[in-house]
Amino acid sequence: xxxxxxxxxxxxxxxxxxxxxxxxxxxxxxxxxxxxxxxxxxxxxxxxxxxxxxxxxxxxxxxxxxxxxxxxxxxxxxxxxxxxxxxxxxxxxxxxxxxxxxxxxxxxxxxxx
Amino acid sequence: xxxxxxxxxxxxxxxxxxxxxxxxxxxxxxxxxxxxxxxxxxxxxxxxxxxxxxxxxxxxxxxxxxxxxxxxxxxxxxxxxxxxxxxxxxxxxxxxxxxxxxxxxxxxxxxx
Numbered sequence: 001x002x003x004x005x006x007x008x009x010x011x012x013x014x015x016x017x018x019x020x021x022x023x024x025x026x027x028x029x030x031x032x033x034x035x036x037x038x039x040x041x042x043x044x045x046x047x048x049x050x051x052x053x054x055x056x057x058x059x060x061x062x063x064x065x066x067x068x069x070x071x072x073x074x075x076x077x078x079x080x081x082x083x084x085x086x087x088x089x090x091x092x093x094x095x096x097x098x099x100x101x102x103x104x105x106x107x108x109x110x111x112x113x
Numbered sequence: 114x115x116x117x118x119x120x121x122x123x124x125x126x127x128x129x130x131x132x133x134x135x136x137x138x139x140x141x142x143x144x145x146x147x148x149x150x151x152x153x154x155x156x157x158x159x160x161x162x163x164x165x166x167x168x169x170x171x172x173x174x175x176x177x178x179x180x181x182x183x184x185x186x187x188x189x190x191x192x193x194x195x196x197x198x199x200x201x202x203x204x205x206x207x208x209x210x211x212x213x214x215x216x217x218x219x220x221x222x223x224x225x
Contacts, residue, residue: 004156033212042217043157043202056212091156101147102213104156 004105006092012111018080021108024073025094033102034067034077035091043091049075082112115140117205119216127224132193134219136203137185143205146179146186147213151200160201161188193223 005024013019025032033048047057052069069075079086089109093102116139126132144165149157163170163177163186170177179186190197200220204213
């Protein structure tokens with residue numbers, strides 16, 4: 001298996017622009033997680049899905065952030081409008097079950113100018 | 114919710130020495146405790162995990178211990194090598210269906 005795939009790997013955008021991050025989980029995994037990593041706050045869980053249904057989105061910073069999982073093999077995290085404080089590395093992870101081993105993707109490094 | 118504290122935030126050891134990283138958690142219902150290693154520019158990767166029915170688990174140079182009464186668990190790396198240099202994260206979770214709660218990470222540097 002190719003593992004968790006994320007795109008793009010790097011994104012540089014200007015404040016106010018829409019940003020869409022993409023994730024393809026490992027085939028057969030029922031859970032998908034989105035994390036944000038910064039030096040100040042470490043790894044923060046933003047939202048996670050079970051069988052394409054959002055289970056907990058309490059970590060989503062504000063309404064500018066939204067996530068979707070239209071099918072078992074694809075998820076998006078959208079920021080609209082983006083702000084400089086959104087600059088971070090965004091990771092997607094998947095697992096067979098919610099509390100089990102999570103497999104992380106390589107991350108998307110986002111820089112908002 | 115669950116709160117996971119991790120110490121130290123940075124750790125420097127000489128090659129061949131041992132390294133110990135400690136974590137505490139707040140939710141007594143947590144029963145799954147993985148450790149992840151993150152190398153520069155990569156996503157975290159699982160290196161070892163332990164469940165609440167086990168007190169210690171070893172995998173070559175890596176071991177994890179768990180004290181459920183005190184609600185703390187530790188990662189032990191023996192005979193450290195320069196390639197062990199990375200950021201290590203502990204995490205805790207309840208049963209299936211709950212997300213992992215991560216500690217803030219420990220940056221380990223192994224000097225030759």
